Amino acid sequence: MSAEEKIVFSYPTGLTTKNTHYCPGCLHGVAHRLVAETIDELGIREKTVGMAPVGCSVLAYEYFGCDMVQASHGRAPAVATGVKRARPDLYVFSYQGDGDLASIGLAEIIHAANRGEKITVIFYNNAIYGMTGGQMAPTTLVGMKTTTTPTGRDPGERGAGNPIRMAELLATLFTPVYITRQSLLTPQDILKAKRAIKRAFQLQNTGFTFVELVGTCPTGWGMTPSESNDWAGEKMVPVFPIGVFRDTEKGI
């Protein structure tokens, strides 16, 4: 390579070369890439074990270039606990969606956080169940139509509840060391999200670290990719504000 040449794109070794199955405009691929780049930059691919969830990213075990474990629905933090307690020398992360983490796996995520398991949890929040065909998620916005809230999520008469804000909820616990919410909606957002993921991995061996990512689901939402990005920025971000909710090292 000559001095003038500049690499503008390279494939992180933290990812396999397998093509992902994600729909056009879906931001799971971006989130995967950020995790993979982090693994590469920290040089920890050979001592990292990832947990794949149940949900649209169920096949994540085929995409990450490190050792992977497929977990049952919602239990990735428990499985990660088993891995990390057995091998504290490994870097351990789970990659989970909103149904997996904030609904069926709510007990597992809260208690893993509260025990201070030395793991990093990457939480992709797109306010819908993608895999099963667009049902209400715990993070679905009020008024948002899904296949199980056909008239829009109604916390009133229909008793469908309000969106759960996981980053804020986990930040009520004393134990976690790093909790942040970032978005993947613009290139600038993505750069910030990358820094957050990297910080989470760097802090992993000091305690529980959590990165929520505001993402989209063009297919589940019935929108084009660019419409979904706009919609997420306008509707989701006000409910799921971007920010750092805990960074004990920085006194937050």
Add this chain to the structure above:
Amino acid sequence: MSPRIRIYVGAYGSGKSEIALETALQWAKTREKVAIADLDLVNPYFRSRESLTELARAGVELLAPPGPLAGADLPIIVPQVRGAIEDPSKHLILDVGGDDAGSRALGTLAPYVEGQPWELWMVVNNYRPFTSDLEGLRATIERVEGSARLKVTHLVANPNLGPDTDRDLVEAGAARIAGFAEALGVPLGAVVMTADIADQMGVTELYGVPVIRLSRRLAPAWYEDPSRLSDSRDRRAQLIKPPLMR
């Protein structure tokens, strides 16, 4: 010749995928570059992607998730679908999932479809719940149009009761759906029936629209079995009889 993009929507179990397949195979006889896209994200069974071999033999391109993902319980729209929508040389049939839940996938693509020549055919079986009367059908169309973000241009009459379908049933159903079409101000696009009933009736057209002859491709072999026996209706009656009454 009808526009190069034909979209099929309808309630769950209305027969969309069968008709989409049949249309693709018919088009392949008279048109170049025919493709069918499987947008059925909702129901992992009986999807058009299962007829891969037959489509390949007819020269129809199937746009569906590759390999093992075809059997996955994952809502996948392959990027080639948008490419085909925007390619003026392609004749594209979109097989959309059932009801408004299924047609949300179409909403993702609606802005690209809008600039192209297209028709949206809604398959109606008056022997199914929710579409057996005019009000139910009107509500279903509204739901589907809401999530598809496109208007229904035609109704397709597909009156049937599965293996128990006979000529009388088809004639009565087609008349009823033709009435719905008139009441709604949406033209009828076609009437669908199995090949043997079409032969019995000796028709290739009905209510001024073509008859689509169906040879139930997606139903698994066991599904046909009861009707091959002498009298499936009697069989069913026996099964329904409460065991304690005997």
Add this chain to the structure above:
Amino acid sequence: MQYDVIIAGFGGQGVMLIGQLLSNAAMMQGSRTVWMPSYGPEMRGGTANCTIIVSDEEIGSPVVPHPHAVIAMNRPSLDKFEPLLQPGGLLIINASLIDRKAARDDVDVIYVDANRLAEAEIGSAKSANMIMLGAYIGRTGAATPEIVKSAIAKKMVGKEKFLPANEAAIDLGMKIAAEQA
């Protein structure tokens, strides 16, 4: 030869403990043995009981519906287990807390004023259970006093100062059993 005994009383009277001591002593003398507790709600507040079997041969059923001996530390225990005792069996009654005599006339009975003696002679009401255990081994010979005492010593590592009182309680129980023979 098989010895079996149900020891019963209030929670806190040390019935589980003397059962374990007996079982440990049996093991140390080379016998086969089982200690089986009642457990759960019964342990909290109500009556607690355990079954101990000491045998030269392999022990089959750990469940003994009709024991050869019953040590009753309180009235409810006596009411519950006296009817289950084998004819000719041994009934040891804590006379300090039980205000009635044995109802059976086909069994061997020892009355031990255990709580009063524990306070008056040993100097600690807590030793009542040890006096009862002493009476049991004195009458049956299921284990020798020496081996029971070494089982106690093993159990009381770090609390050796209580050892003499416990040993005295065993001896006192044996004496009572001998007196009532």
Add this chain to the structure above:
Amino acid sequence: MEKLLMKGSEAIAEAAVRAGCKLFFGYPITPQNEIPEYMSKRLFQVGGAFVQAESEVAASNMIYGSAAVGERVMTSSSSPGMALKQEAISYCAGAELPVVIVNIMRGGPGLGGIQPSQSDYWQATKPGHGDFHSLVLAPASIQEAVDLVMDAFDLADQYRNPVLILADGLIGQMMEPVTFRQPTERVFDKSWAVTGCVDRKPNIVNSLFLQPQDLEDHNHKLFRKYAQMEREEVRVEEYLMDDAELAIAAYGTTARIARTAVDAARTEGIKVGLIRPITLFPFPKAAFERYVGQVKVLLDVEMSMGQMIEDVRLAVHDRIPVRFYGRVGGMVPSPGEILDQIRTLAQEVSQ
């Protein structure tokens, strides 16, 4: 070797530690609390870890995680808790992970009761979702519990499959003298474990198969393992069966009670024996089949409503009539009750 008088639950925990179990994840439920309590003290002494999980569901998924990195790991529970563990047990079977699970059974259904029971025979031998088996070991004494727990870890590693210790509340709660043998020195291939992909391709621990054909092949592979277990791992104890005309089928504590009844019946001249399955899966079919033509009636005795009796009947294919006697809800059959049953059957047979 020194004898220790130990409670069944403690002995099971200690045996696991001596077998090299480094991790334990559990959730409190009576009557097995002594196991997590013991482990919470003991494992940190041997450089292992103990976590009181938020639920049985989480605990069993934690063992899935630790097994995935190739460490020896155990969890324990009692009947209602076992129902919650079934999820991860199926995943362990599907992903071929070696785990050891202890079930100290209590009465059911529902919240049931905390007294001893054998009401989980079905749950143990016909477990979870999907086609799979756990290897199920049923001890009848504390010493046997200790020995079986140590074997369980080897069996789990050998077959890469869940191994279940199924014991009733009596085994968990009673004390008997035990000795601990040295663990075997067997070495097992764990190249499949997710230990970090140094100098190798990444490993994936997974039970998802998208292609029906692949999943069918995987099921067939699992069932070849179960077939091998049926050939090589069956364990059964026969007692006084040589001349037996009547035989009792019972496992666990019930079998011990039955043995006392058999002894008593023998003194009355009744030719009765006992067949005690030690492995409930694989079930010792041959041990029963062998007595077709010799034994005139089998009496199945359980602390449940007749669960194992199905396997006994299958084993003899109706060529020996099988009768049933059971107590449930924490009611433990006495030797006398069983003796009465034996006497009645003996009379029937002689007529």
